[in-house]
Amino acid sequence: MTTTVTTWHLEQTAPSDLSPAQEPPAAAGVRIARAEVPSPEFSHFLYTAVGSDVAWTDRLVWSREAWEEYLHRPGVETWVAYERGTPAGYIELEGQDEGVVEIVYFGLLPAFRGRRIGGHLLTWGTSRAWDMADQRPDRVPTKRVWVHTCSKDGPYALDNYRRRGFRVFDVKTSDEE
Incomplete structure (x- = not known):
């Protein structure tokens, strides 16, 4: 069975593009902290816990060494949202050349x-x-x-990016088996 997948590439080109979301209620006990010690096991956990139901598969084959190498690259940061001490989601950033930062992975x-x-x-x-x-x-x-983001991601992903001020700069479609 062939499925058509749409991928949207979005960007911000100035800090003023960011449209902040409301913070969760204080009673929710949400905090965000950087995972400062690179941990292949923790990063693998976050990747599979967030992406398992939305078809994230590209890193499933990574060895511990591949994770280790990636996490130690300059400009890679992982930030984790916790709700009352439990990991709720993460965002992975990668600083690239020429003043570019990619949000490589994000989800809950x-x-x-x-x-x-x-x-x-x-x-x-x-x-x-x-x-x-x-x-x-x-x-x-x-x-x-x-x-x-793509049409296989969560149903609110594209809208969340747009609400935060990201603009679509490219759209691609492909057929997947």
């Missing part, structure tokens, strides 16, 4: 979706992306933050 574990944590985490991560010159290999101030 299924039990935490629909509770305003995603908009808050995307706001936090995008704001950090605009402030990553110190972490990027070229040390150039951020000029562009970009991300891609």
Whole structure:
């Protein structure tokens, strides 16, 4: 059976493009912290916990060494949202050359979706992306933050990016078996 998949590439080109989400209620106990110690096991956990029901598969074949190598690259940061101490989701940023930061992965574990944590985490991560010159290999101030999402991702992903001020700059469709 062939399925048509649409992929949207979105970007912001100025910090003022960011339209912040409301924070979750204080009673929710949501906090965001950087995973400062690179941990292949923790990153693999986040990737599979968030992506298992939305067909994330590209990193499933990564060895521990591949994870280790990636996580130690300059400009790679992982930020985790916790609700009362439980990991709720994450955003992975990669500083690239020429003032570009990619939101490589972003999402919430299924039990935490629909509770305003995603908009808050995307706001936090995008704001950090605009402030990553110190972490990027070229040390150039951020000029562009970009991300891609596809029709296999969660039903609110594209709308969340648009509500945060991201604009579509490219759309591609492909057929997958």
